[in-house]
């Protein structure tokens with residue numbers, strides 16, 4: 103935007119801004135597009151009662167520029183009165199003095215202590231302590247939480263040190279919402295590429311740009327995770343006073359390659375948080391709630407917000423669970439971090455979350471916030487207008503300098519974003535310039551004397567420099583399919599489970615990424631800070647882990663081969679054969695053939711879907727997850743997995759897990775799945791858990807493990823009653839300590855005990871003293887009854903027979 107050069111207001115100038123009068127106190131600074139003043143306002147701000155405010159004056163050359171400003175103001179209105187966002191007071195637009203351009207005036211809360219960057223510059227020698235870093239981070243993150251919690255979320259896109267201010271009471275507040283947007287979907291054609299590229303260049307700051315912003319060929323959306331990346335850079339900078347990619351540039355960003363300076367020293371946990379936020383793959387970065395949870399843990403405080411992503415996911419699950427009462431098993435919840443659960447336990451309003459699917463609903467947002475975070479709920483009327491008025495275009499889809507054609511509005515996930523309002527300012531058509539009671543005849547030029555902030559002159563050498571939005575070499579998004587781009591499978595090479603564990607992320611995501619690693623054959627050790635140690639990871643373990651997660655069975659579990667292979671080709675014992683046949687009992691086989699047919703259809707559909715998608719596996723994956731919410735990534739990989747024939751996954755058993763564990767999205771999954779199919783899944787599950795586990799061919803040690811499993815399986819399916827089973831084991835354990843493990847396998851089931859009247863009295867001498875003393879009486883009886891068959895006295899038997907059946911003799 104070519105901002106016309108205009109003179110400054112003199113102190114004492116009085117302007118009308120909306121329903122407020124503002125008297126200029128002094129000029130503070132100039133942003134990229136604005137003059138910033140402190141001003142005295144009347145009436146005082148209704149929220150804070152303050153009569154001192156900040157006045158931002160922006161000159162825009164055309165109506166296009168006005169739209170950009172509208173977006174900024176609308177964002178501020180949505181976030182109004184959040185403790186960690188610079189609060190909006192009033193706004194006004196007018197034709198400029200020369201009648202060509204427009205002037206926009208925005209009154210907002212005045213942050214008396216200036217910028218975070220100013221504060222940092224007071225601490226050049228004594229760098230920030232970890233506790234200070236955490237405090238700044240916590241408060242800044244809370245400001246971003248207010249944006250991400252909206253539905254649809256707002257993406258700040260320009261989080262940086264310079265955009266955090268400090269209020270007079272010392273609170274850190276996020277400012278500058280001029281770059282805010284909704285989620286931007288990956289561009290699909292060269293036109294869209296150019297559009298998004300330009301949009302990114304003009305609205306983001308080079309050093310804070312995420313890999314998916316720089317390499318648009320990744321086909322990833324620009325969403326909340328892009329803000330998380332910027333927050334990672336932000337955290338790094340408040341620690342080390344430089345950005346992680348300051349010297350290395352774009353290539354390093356693309357591979358998330360950076361180092362930690364040795365000074366100052368911060369804890370490993372803090373550094374690990376940076377590492378997680380700077381994960382190359384957005385899906386591996388924590389969400390904003392998880393970041394705040396971790397920061398709070400590091401501060402030894404309880405987290406000031408509730409994890410709304412998790413709550414939404416749980417709410418979604420509750421919804422799905424209520425559809426099918428038999429679907430009570432939600433194993434993935436076991437993997438959600440304890441901390442997250444503690445928060446949820448205290449949550450009384452989970453049910454109300456069903457209502458926050460429509461945007462915007464600040465009522466819902468406020469439920470996530472502390473009581474002292476006042477968020478003004480948007481009026482019902484206003485919300486309805488935004489949602490129903492098709493004529494309202496989203497100003498967010500417009501950049502500061504690129505005219506937005508309607509063709510590009512679909513790049514943004516939510517075309518009818520809450521920002522879509524045309525009545526932000528007092529109507530431009532009816533503009534009247536703010537009254538100026540004092541306009542100096544010859545306004546003074548801007549010079550350094552006007553600054554009461556840290557001057558740009560006489561800076562120390564290691565002064566923390568302010569980032570500017572430049573179009574330097576660093577700033578040019580890599581739009582060519584470079585080797586880096588084609589090598590992007592490494593983006594999933596880093597260990598993701600830490601992120602998921604720390605932050606309560608979904609097990610499915612972590613499993614999916616494991617599968618992705620397996621199938622794409624990517625390397626695992628590109629992380630600069632943590633390379634994966636477990637180099638033995640394989641298709642087998644990935645599927646094993648997946649199955650383990652879904653059914654709770656052992657990783658060394660090859661049973662699905664025996665289930666699939668009905669001709670008994672597996673080298674199992676009689677137990678395995680029995681299981682195989684039992685798994686094909688009539689009802690089960692009916693379900694099975696239904697399911698198989700359904701799977702075949704699914705498979706075909708997915709293959710066709712995949713053929714119609716771009717060639718990149720990773721973008722396919724992400725897009726698949728977003729576009730095809732009915733079938734999760736697991737299904738996708740199942741249908742494309744080279745191992746699917748030998749290891750058929752119990753297809754649908756995974757579905758409940760996917761739904762329950764994917765805390766980020768998976769909103770509309772499987773609602774239409776038939777109950778019959780789900781019952782079949784449960785049957786499969788129960789069969790699986792009893793399944794014969796053979797790990798033959800997987801090596802010596804797994805075989806040993808498998809044998810143990812076999813033993814357990816055989817014990818579980820034997821018709822011996824539980825009581826007898828226990829007695830049996832007790833006696834074996836007592837009689838032979840060394841081989842107790844082998845006994846159950848080698849001994850056949852015992853016959854039922856002989857009726858008492860047929861038993862012969864056994865001389866005491868037959869029982870060895872050690873057995874007598876150690877065996878429980880019950881067991882002794884049973885055992886002796888078997889032995890008496892050899893010692894029976896025929897005469898006694900005859901006598902007994904005659905006595906009882908005289909007529910037969």
Ligand SMILES: Nc1ncnc2c1ncn2[C@@H]1O[C@H](COP(=O)(O)OP(=O)(O)OP(=O)(O)O)[C@@H](O)[C@H]1O
Pocket residue numbers: 130131132133134135136138156158188210211212213214216217264265267277278279280
């Ligand atoms: N509410 C405020 N209280 C005190 N100072 C403020 C306030 N808002 C802005 N400033 C000062 O003005 C500077 C520029 O503000 P802002 O970032 O909103 O303008 P901008 O034109 O969008 O700048 P840029 O786009 O280059 O970041 C800030 O860095 C800060 O020093």
